[in-house]
Amino acid sequence: MQPFTTHTGLVMPLDRVNVDTDQMVPKQFLKCLTREGFGRILFYDWRYLPGEKPNPEFVLNLPRYKGASILLARTNFGCGSSREHAPWGVKDYGFRAIIAPSYADIFYNNCFKNGILPAILTEAEVDQLFQHTESEQGYSLSIDLPTQTIKDAYGHIYNFEIAPSRKEVLLKGLDDIATSLLHADSIATYEKSHPSAATMFDPVDIKNYR
Amino acid sequence: MSPTTLYEKIWQNHVVHEEPGKPSLLYIDRHLVHEGTSPQAFAGLKAEGRKVRRPDLTFAVMDHSVSTTDRTLPILDNDAKLQFEALERNCRETGVRLFDMNSKHQGIVHIIGPELGITQPGQTIVCGDSHTSTHGALGTLAFGIGTSEVEHVLATQCLVQSKSKTLHILVHGKRPKGVTAKDIILAIIGKMGISGGNAQVAEFGGEAIRALSMDGRMTVCNMTIEAGARAGMIAPDDTTFAYLEARPFVPRGKEFQAAVDRWKTLKSDDGAKFDATIELHADQLAPQVTWGTNPGMVTSVNGRVPDPHDFRDLNDQKATESALKYMGLKPGTPIVDISVDRVFIGSCTNSRLDDLRAAAHLLAGKHVAKNIKQALIVPGSRGIKAQAEKEGLDKVFIAAGFEWRDAGCSMCIGMNADVLPPHERSASTSNRNFEGRQGRDSRTHLVSPIMAAAAALAGHFVDVREFDVAHVE
Numbered sequence: 141m142q143p144f145t146t147h148t149g150l151v152m153p154l155d156r157v158n159v160d161t162d163q164m165v166p167k168q169f170l171k172c173l174t175r176e177g178f179g180r181i182l183f184y185d186w187r188y189l190p191g192e193k194p195n196p197e198f199v200l201n202l203p204r205y206k207g208a209s210i211l212l213a214r215t216n217f218g219c220g221s222s223r224e225h226a227p228w229g230v231k232d233y234g235f236r237a238i239i240a241p242s243y244a245d246i247f248y249n250n251c252f253k254n255g256i257l258p259a260i261l262t263e264a265e266v267d268q269l270f271q272h273t274e275s276e277q278g279y280s281l282s283i284d285l286p287t288q289t290i291k292d293a294y295g296h297i298y299n300f301e302i303a304p305s306r307k308e309v310l311l312k313g314l315d316d317i318a319t320s321l322l323h324a325d326s327i328a329t330y331e332k333s334h335p336s337a338a339t340m341f342d343p344v345d346i347k348n349y350r
Numbered sequence: 351m352s353p354t355t356l357y358e359k360i361w362q363n364h365v366v367h368e369e370p371g372k373p374s375l376l377y378i379d380r381h382l383v384h385e386g387t388s389p390q391a392f393a394g395l396k397a398e399g400r401k402v403r404r405p406d407l408t409f410a411v412m413d414h415s416v417s418t419t420d421r422t423l424p425i426l427d428n429d430a431k432l433q434f435e436a437l438e439r440n441c442r443e444t445g446v447r448l449f450d451m452n453s454k455h456q457g458i459v460h461i462i463g464p465e466l467g468i469t470q471p472g473q474t475i476v477c478g479d480s481h482t483s484t485h486g487a488l489g490t491l492a493f494g495i496g497t498s499e500v501e502h503v504l505a506t507q508c509l510v511q512s513k514s515k516t517l518h519i520l521v522h523g524k525r526p527k528g529v530t531a532k533d534i535i536l537a538i539i540g541k542m543g544i545s546g547g548n549a550q551v552a553e554f555g556g557e558a559i560r561a562l563s564m565d566g567r568m569t570v571c572n573m574t575i576e577a578g579a580r581a582g583m584i585a586p587d588d589t590t591f592a593y594l595e596a597r598p599f600v601p602r603g604k605e606f607q608a609a610v611d612r613w614k615t616l617k618s619d620d621g622a623k624f625d626a627t628i629e630l631h632a633d634q635l636a637p638q639v640t641w642g643t644n645p646g647m648v649t650s651v652n653g654r655v656p657d658p659h660d661f662r663d664l665n666d667q668k669a670t671e672s673a674l675k676y677m678g679l680k681p682g683t684p685i686v687d688i689s690v691d692r693v694f695i696g697s698c699t700n701s702r703l704d705d706l707r708a709a710a711h712l713l714a715g716k717h718v719a720k721n722i723k724q725a726l727i728v729p730g731s732r733g734i735k736a737q738a739e740k741e742g743l744d745k746v747f748i749a750a751g752f753e754w755r756d757a758g759c760s761m762c763i764g765m766n767a768d769v770l771p772p773h774e775r776s777a778s779t780s781n782r783n784f785e786g787r788q789g790r791d792s793r794t795h796l797v798s799p800i801m802a803a804a805a806a807l808a809g810h811f812v813d814v815r816e817f818d819v820a821h822v823e
Contacts, residue, residue, distance in 0.1 A: 155668075156668075156669070156672070157665045157666075157668075157669050158544055158545070158644055158669065160644070160782075160784045162782070162784045162785070162786060162787055163784070163785060163786070166786055166790070167763050167764055167765050167787075168765070170386050170387075170414070170765060171386075171415060171427075171429035171430055171432070171433050171765070172429070173389040173390070173393070173432060173433065173436055174389075174390060174393070175390050175497075185785065185786045185790055185791075214665060215545065215665070216544065216545035216548070216578065219544060219545065219578065219644075220480065220782060220784060221479075221480050221782075222387070222478060222479055222480040222494035222495060222496055223386075223387065223496075224387070224390075224478075224496035224497040224498060227496075242545065242548065244545065244548070244578060245548060245549040245578065245579075245580050246480060246494055246495070246496060246580075248549075249495075249496060249499070250496035250498065250499075253496060253498035253499070254498070303512070304371065305371075305372050305373055305512075316498070316502055316510055317398070317400070317501065317502050317505045317506065319510075320375060320502065320505075320506045320508055320510060321505065321506060323366065323367045323375055323508075324506075326366050326367045326375070327366055327375075327377070327403075327506060327507065327508060330366045330377055331377075331507075334363070334364075334377065340406075340407075340468075340599050340601075341467075341598070341599055341600055341601045341602060341605075
């Protein structure tokens with residue numbers, strides 16, 4: 141996984157609360173077999189009019205936000221479906237970090253599996269960033285994960301909290317599975333001492349399940 | 351020892367490895383897999399040369415994209431076909447048991463887990479699907495995960511987890527007739543808001559929860575995720591044990607008795623501390639109908655569509671305004687004045703036998719209103735379908751003007767051909783009314799199965815308590 145240490149980039153504001161993952165990647169794109177290519181369809185129904193004509197009113201299509209790599213969002217971002225296609229889309233579009241007052245649980249977890257930093261600021265701070273972003277074309281932010289700070293060119297500094305273990309995953313770009321497999325012996329021991337994990341009647345009549 | 355919650359007991363029993371200040375490695379007893387969120391996980395595993403650690407604890411099923419009509423016909427949707435083929439290949443190569451679309455046990459993953467007895471009290475269960483919370487109704491810790499975590503569980507049979515905060519949701523009193531499990535959970539989400547339970551594990555209790563059948567309990571736990579919670583659970587009791595007895599994957603005879611004895615210890619101790627408690631009174635509830643674009647935008651059937659200015663918070667005002675625009679609704683409209691184009695009874699929320707029996711009771715000898723363009727009944731599994739047909743429910747539905755379909759996720763998510771057309775309005779027993787959920791620009795109202803049946807008969811939303819609901823459970 142691509143590590144995340146520092147990032148400076150243009151900010152795109154998405155001024156809606158409770159943005160759900162159905163909006164990020166609608167159902168018809170859940171039939172893909174790979175993790176790539178979801179950037180083109182990110183926020184599909186908002187972004188495109190019928191016939192895939194870009195909707196000129198949607199923020200992502202505004203020329204001033206072209207090339208944005210930091211997504212500024214509202215509370216409970218990423219609620220609903222567990223589809224990891226949503227963070228795949230966010231990343232594939234080019235966003236490296238999201239800033240919001242809160243995230244839905246599964247989406248938040250999924251971000252860390254994909255090297256995306258979901259930073260949490262207070263609602264008042266996020267309000268302020270929305271004002272800056274909307275009033276100044278080209279408004280950019282610099283995010284520094286080691287010091288957990290977000291800065292702009294005018295000396296505004298915002299501090300964000302992140303669990304140390306989450307931070308480490310992003311900084312080192314850790315592969316969770318490799319880390320967990322270091323405990324293979326503990327897993328095997330657990331499996332021996334907890335037969336209840338496997339007590340299952342194996343029904344003969346379902347063996348030939350077709 | 352200090353009193354502990356059910357969640358803490360299940361957690362403690364599954365810790366494989368823990369270190370202070372770090373998330374724990376938690377063992378997963380059952381891993382459920384479907385075609386939609388697993389191909390990338392299997393591909394990732396293969397690319398790294400890793401194996402499925404416990405194919406015997408992994409169960410796969412085709413549900414999201416399957417056709418609900420004739421499955422002997424060729425699959426026209428090529429993307430769906432490739433996904434089915436990928437799942438079949440992945441299961442064959444790794445030894446994972448698959449209920450494919452032609453299996454008599456096929457159904458929605460969260461329906462067949464409990465139905466086949468794969469789901470058992472005290473287990474940890476995960477699936478790449480947010481509605482995995484359903485299985486908590488049997489006293490399990492069950493939650494949805496992303497595809498990277500699916501890959502992690504395939505490789506390790508474990509998950510990296512931090513302990514959640516706990517929430518006790520108590521529903522006191524007796525449900526009035528015509529008020530169902532769906533109305534209870536919709537009212538809870540309306541009260542908490544869709545982020546009110548963020549990342550917490552909720553345990554439901556109280557007289558009204560205890561009185562629910564297993565089917566009803568599954569409806570409640572299913573939608574816990576819609577309040578933002580990681581999982582919902584209900585301590586197992588005699589209702590649970592009776593439900594599980596003789597199901598295919600449940601131990602038999604003496605082993606079953608031993609299991610029941612073990613399961614009986616699975617409850618929160620008296621005096622166990624929860625981080626928060628919410629209380630509701632079931633006797634004060636009315637049937638619920640959502641008016642907006644998330645499940646928390648809900649009111650009682652006697653209510654009206656709200657005015658954005660009813661909300662003090664500016665973000666709520668904007669969200670309401672945008673929801674009403676999308677839904678094509680005017681503030682102040684009585685809910686019963688909203689007409690309906692299509693009716694969908696199905697999904698992992700409400701497609702079990704209790705749901706079908708209740709809907710059939712209402713529809714018997716009647717016919718859907720003239721303005722209803724389509725009324726669909728999609729049983730949650732082929733097992734449910736077979737039982738319903740044995741009881742003659744299919745004939746009742748067909749005579750009433752409903753289409754009786756094969757099992758799958760269907761119009762809840764519209765990944766197959768069952769899509770709600772633009773600007774059309776549904777009365778749907780599913781779980782999400784997000785923009786575009788059932789089809790682009792479609793308008794979803796979430797209701798209980800009997801409210802959906804009543805709306806089908808009337809052509810608009812109507813208080814189901816005006817119908818004969820005395821014998822409806």
